[in-house]
Amino acid sequence: MRAKRSKQYKKLIQQYQLHHGFREPYQVLVDADLVHDAERFTMDLQAGLERTLHGKVKIMITQCCIRHLYSKNKEPGVNRAIDLAKTFERRRCGHRPDDFAEALSTLDCLSHVVDEKGRGENKHRYVVATQDQNVRRYMRTVSGVPLIYINRSVMIMEPMSETTAKVGASAERAKFRSELRKSTSETTGEKRKRDDSDDNDNDNEDNDDDASGDDDKSAKVDKVDKSEEKKKKKKAFGVKGPNPLSVKKKKKPTAPGGSAKPKTADDGAPKKKRIRKHKAQPADGAAPATAEVSAEA
Ligand SMILES: [Zn+2]
Structure with a gap:
């Protein structure tokens, strides 16, 4: 079962490579809940993502998503999740605390980061790893977004969306x-x-x-x-096709024509010989006989 899924994922990521320009290291945008769940299930997030995507990954987290973690820091295990999230590359989403008193929702932040211009394109080729079903539902409408989530300590990659x-x-x-x-x-x-x-x-x-x-x-x-x-x-x-055939046919007439110059002398001789052969065929010894005669003469 596990091997079968792994094979499916390999095929999937190959499709993303072929038609959507994905290359290693894959940039994976993670949300706060996914990092938190990875901690709760003591999963190695980096290794899990690399196994799932069959390649090197670069984990990224937006400013809003890390703020979500900070806002829950009283919940058990979140501090460890924050420590982990700090090791990821920070994706500047532009939703700065100065401008936004509260962090944007994962949906608002990630939809802006992935599909900046709202054209339904994943221009920067992000893989989105999120526990938020609404985010995944939205990302299915954007073409070329591999989607990953954690279901009871098992990492799942969604099948390709219809749009993709x-x-x-x-x-x-x-x-x-x-x-x-x-x-x-x-x-x-x-x-x-x-x-x-x-x-x-x-x-x-x-x-x-x-x-x-x-x-x-x-x-x-x-x-x-x-x-x-x-x-x-x-x-x-x-x-x-016709060339070799026509060339062969031409060769036959050209051969006697070519040898015409030397044959001027022999011309008479072969004809006589042929006549002799016809006559001589019953008496084959005639030819040598004439030779003998000529020798005798
Ligand atoms: Zn943001």
Whole structure:
């Protein structure tokens, strides 16, 4: 079970790498409750995150989130959580105590930090580790935000949100198209063949996944590209194909033509020989006989 989950997470983070530009060390934004829970369950937060994300991580905490910890410092175990949080990189969210008498809620702070411009993009490629369900619900609407939480001392990474998966799928299609264009401009025949088979597979996947109008169009575009490619290929083969055949045919006439100069002398001789052979075939000894005769003469 555990190994299976680990495998799933590895696949997940690979998707984030492929389509959303995630790179190690992964920047993980943690909230106050998650740090507190990690302390309560005596989890090694750094190690747990690195196991879950299958790579190096840089844990970060916003000014607001660390203020949440300070505000609860009378609760048991929070002081240790504060000590731990102090070792993390502080993410300046800009919500300074001078301007905000009270720290912003985790939702308000993290939504501002992750999606600064409110475009539904995770520009800085943060992983968000939060115990707050509302925060996770919001982050699912932002594309490309890996989400982590702790459930009874078990670290969980959420499956990719629909918003994120959609972006990934369209990014994948765009990639295929650009690769197709590349492959048509390449001149090596073998590489083209391999690309072709890959693209066919991926096209099928696309068609299975979604049937929206845009997708159909893109699939058609791909097909057109491919048919063009095939035409080009056929032409290439066509040029190659007839040449060896025609060259062979030409060689036969050219050979006697080429030897025509020396044959001027021999021309008469082979013809006579052939005639002799026909006549001589029943009596094969005739030829040597004539030779003998000539020798005798
Ligand atoms: Zn803040």
